[in-house]
Amino acid sequence: MAPGGYDAVLLDIEGTTTPISYVHDELFPYVARNVAQFLEARWDEPEVQKHVRAIAAQANRDVEAGIAAAIGVALDGAQADSADEVRRKVLANIEWQMKADRKIGALKGLQGYMWKFGYEGGELRGAMYPDAVAAMKRWTAAGRKVYIYSSGSVEAQKLIFGYTDHGSLLEYISGYYDTAVGPKIESASYVAIAAAIGAAPERILFVSDNIHEIRAADKAGMQTVVSIRPGNMPIGECDFVCSSDFLDIAM
Ligand SMILES: [Mg+2]
Incomplete structure (x- = not known):
């Protein structure tokens, strides 16, 4: 059924x-591209040290778990590595983790912190489909x-929409949700978002490329577009409305 009669749109x-x-x-x-120079330039900043310690702690857990690529870092005590050694080892850990596309909190934390500088400095721009912006x-x-x-x-969401290739889009966005509200493939998450928005799920249109997310939102009672x-x-055959141009989505 084509969407219609909705008050809010929830976008992936x-x-x-x-x-x-x-x-x-x-x-x-x-x-x-920037991590080596970034760590060198900002090494003494408390926020950077917080991320460094998190990455070092993760590396030490990885060494204990027998992960061959991990490099242990001695942060404290009599046998502590020098600052230069810590930086070299932390950098090496970051590099192998990024090559391995590892999704761990310590790495994500530093990446997110660095992206802020990338957006604010103009080197990063959130890429947006023009029809999504127009819609x-x-x-x-x-x-x-x-x-x-x-x-x-x-x-991270506020950065990507705050610094896009179409300028800032923050004025068009009324709220942001991440997995703190729950996993994207669980319908309870969509029920919780509807409650937070203050609208019935049936009055919310959810748009996503992920069919599991679409099913979860549909189960929660939301309208959906793939x-x-x-x-x-590729989503194969599906029973949902699909769109490759959001200006075609029924108002
Ligand atoms: Mg997606």
Whole structure:
């Protein structure tokens, strides 16, 4: 059934507003390119040291777990590594973890911190599909509120929409949700978001490229549209409304 009669739109990011390749083609290479110089320049900053300690602690757990690529870091005590050694080892750990596309908290924390500088300094720009931007503006003009739900942190979401290749889009977004609200493939997450938004699930339109997320939102009672974009995972046959141009989505 075509969507209609909704008051709010809930948008996924990767594969929906933004090419799925963005993180791998832009965000990760930014960190790979800049991390050595970044650590050297900002080593003494408390925020950087917080991330360094988290990465070192993870590396030590990895060594204990027998992960061959991990390099132990002695942060404290009589046998502690010198600052230069710590930096070299932490950098080596970051590099192998990034090559291995490891999704661990310590690495994500540093990446997120670095991206902030990348966006603010103008080296990073959130890539947006033009029709997604136009649709966000049209929904807002028509009195429908737009919200974001992504597995990237709320902080990262605000950066990507705050510094896009179409300028800042923050004024078109009424709220942000990440997996703190629950996993994206569980319908309870969508029930919780509807409650937080203050709308019945039936009055919310969820758009995502991920069929499992679509099913979860549908089960929660939301209206749904599957986002079809170049490079997205083919969804095969599905019973949901699909769109490759969000300006075609019924208002
Ligand atoms: Mg997605």
